[in-house]
Amino acid sequence: MFDPSGARVLVTGASSGLGAALSVGLAERGAVVGLCARRADRLAEVLEQVREHSPGSRSWTVDLADLDRIDGFARQVTEELGGIDVLVNNAGIPKRRWAWQHRPDEIAEVLRLNVESPIRLTTALLADLAASSGHVVMIGSVAARLAPPNEAVYSASKAAVTAYAEGLRVDLGVAGVPVGVHVVQPGVLSTELFELPDNDPSLSDVEPLPPTAIVDAVLGALVSGAAETFVPEWFRDLPPVKAGDLDGFLRGAIEYTQGRLAALGAPLPEPPGAPS
Ligand SMILES: NC(=O)c1ccc[n+]([C@@H]2O[C@H](COP(=O)([O-])OP(=O)(O)OC[C@H]3O[C@@H](n4cnc5c(N)ncnc54)[C@H](OP(=O)(O)O)[C@@H]3O)[C@@H](O)[C@H]2O)c1
Incomplete structure (x- = not known):
């Protein structure tokens, strides 16, 4: 069974939000955490908190969208952590925009x-993860399963990594490779993701959870071995409803969103081809 104490964990996107909360939460439980993201100042702040619990933890400033750097970065991580037990692919960006x-x-x-980078990083680290009978965790989104409005490309990206993780789990199983693969699908957790520029305002009316909710979800997946975990858990009930009546579910999403826009006093989206 997974034991966080002493586990060497790489958390991508650890400078804020879920990645920062997860890094601190894992360090509190004895993990040696490798943090990475682009903002050096924010990473340093999180690393300081992490090192209060886990002095051997470290961080790297890296742009994970620079795909040519991924293999070299993966080598650096395993050299400097002395191997790796868990990769958490958390770094990601939203895109709230009509399709x-x-x-x-x-x-x-x-x-x-959201898609190429975690797949490339996972591939680059897989032999080292196999050597430690380790785990890959993908931080997806409920958007992967629920067709939320105003997020079609983002939802597609999260559905892609969800499908990738399922396929990876099967392929590793076929080859008898002892690496666990888990997707954690957050709903709405209070982070900077909802404030980023160049995005439409969020239409969500779900009460946000604190970002620390991600810690128990990820630990739960690692301990139980579950392929998919939702945060909060009640989101788990929705994909079967959608699958049971896809047309009805999507019709409901349209009506619900039109009502939500009206409640917010926001206009319906301009149709394609309308002058902007
Ligand atoms: N919050 C939610 O309700 C929610 C719901 C569903 C899914 N998620 C997913 O959870 C993950 C974390 O998001 P969050 O909510 O914690 O938002 P966040 O606070 O904006 O965190 C995003 C993290 O990704 C890093 N990042 C962004 N671009 C990067 C790049 N090019 N290279 C390296 N790191 C990069 C950011 O660091 P730098 O800017 O310093 O690089 C930051 O550490 C994302 O995958 C998101 O899609 C969140």
């Missing part, structure tokens, strides 16, 4: 960071 309004550059940006 036809996405710019080509932002479609590429979302897919590069």
Whole structure:
């Protein structure tokens, strides 16, 4: 059974939000945490908290959207941590935009960071994870399963890593490789993701959980071995409803969103081709 004490864990996107909360939570339980992200100042603040519990932890400033750097970064991590037991692919960006309004550059940006980068990093670290009978955790989103409005490209990115994780689990199983693969699908946790520029305002009316809710979800997945975990857990009940009546579910999503926009006093989206 997974024991966080002494586990060497790489958390991507550890400078804020869920990655920061998870890094501190794992360090409190004795893990040696490797943190990475782009903002050196924010990483340093999180590393300081992490080292209060786990002095051997460290951080790297890296742009994970620079795919050519991934293999070299993976080698550096395993050398400096002395191996790796858990990779948490958490770094990600949102894109709240009506489906036809996405710019080509932002479609590429979302897919590069949310999909290509974690797949490349996982691939680069897989032999080392196999050597330690380790684990890969993908931080997806309930958007992977629920077709939320105003997030079609983001949802596609999270569905892609969810499908990748399922396929990876099967392929590793076929080969008899002892690496656990888990997807954790957060709902709404209070982080900077909802404040980032170049995004439409969030339409969510779900009461946000604190970012620390991610800690028990990830630990629960590692200990139980579960393929998919939702935070909060009640989101687990929704995908079967959607699968049972996809047309009805999507019709309901349209009606619900139109009502939500009206309640917010916000206009309906401009149709494709409307002058901007
Ligand atoms: N909060 C929620 O309710 C929620 C719901 C569903 C899914 N999620 C997922 O949870 C994950 C974490 O998001 P969050 O809510 O914690 O938001 P956040 O506070 O904005 O954290 C995002 C993290 O990703 C890092 N990052 C962004 N671009 C990067 C890049 N190019 N290279 C390296 N690191 C990069 C950011 O650090 P730097 O800017 O310093 O690089 C930051 O540490 C994301 O995958 C998100 O999709 C969150």
